Amino acid sequence: MSQIALPLDLRAGSDPERIVIGNANLAVYEALSDPSRWPFHTAVLTGPPRSGKSLLGKWAQGQGVTVIDGADSRPEDTLFHRWNAAQESGEPLLLISDAQPWEIALPDLRSRLGGSLQLEIGTPDDEMVAQLIESLALQHGLALGEGATSYLVPRVERSFAGIEKLVATIDRLSLERKAPPTMSIWRDALDQVQGPEQARLL
Incomplete structure (x- = not known):
């Protein structure tokens, strides 16, 4: 197990935020490290409250990934257009959802995200x-x-x-x-x- 210093914007004199990488999120971290392997250039990240989803998203953003945090609260047609844009540009898209499970009403969006990489932060040992x-x-x-x-x-x-x-x-x-x-x-x-x-x- 290790800790990574995430490249976040911090106030002068403050310590860098860190996230612990362990059994609960190692697979997530490894997948975010290589977005070239994501099906449809898209991954969906879920996990329990305070589990570091947003920190991992900010880290991924620094690696060139387009990140939409709180995706489950965004308009579904907007997400559908962002998914289409990722297919056209080839740029990776990470959607972070607080809802577990994330209930999607729009059939086209539901089917497309269903084929994307599903990532979930688990319970720490x-x-x-x-x-x-x-x-x-x-x-x-x-x-x-x-x-x-x-x-x-x-x-x-x-x-x-x-x-x-x-x-x-x-x-x-x-x-x-x-x-x-x-x-x-x-x-x-x-x-x-x-x-x-x-x-x-x-």
Whole structure:
């Protein structure tokens, strides 16, 4: 597992945004790295909230891919024209959808996107969860302390949004208490995010 620094526009003095590449999104990253293999020059990317779909889209855009984020909320006739344009130009088109599944009413669009490359971000495994916790802590400027991932990984909800909320809660509690985040803060953050019973299951 690794992390890639995505070439995003950032404010002066800020750290680059990073996305963890692991079991849940490795196949997606590899497919986005080689759009020449996409059927009909088009790929459709879906995944759970906060899973990095937009970050991957921005990275792909930097590689010359035309990206439409939030495609499921765009007019379907507009998407149909963009699909046709991709066929004429040969330039790759990536559509990012928040809806799972994405219900498409326009038959012509539905059939064409059905033949395009379907990409989906899955559920992170323990190794990726640990990397996500460490990466998010780094973004917060938060030193979690020794043993943090060993304690948190078995207990945190297996979702990108849940992991993000946990790290943000640890950061908030540490600032409120003016104390480094040790086990008492890890435990209280889990209690607040998931409830005490769920947090202590393991």
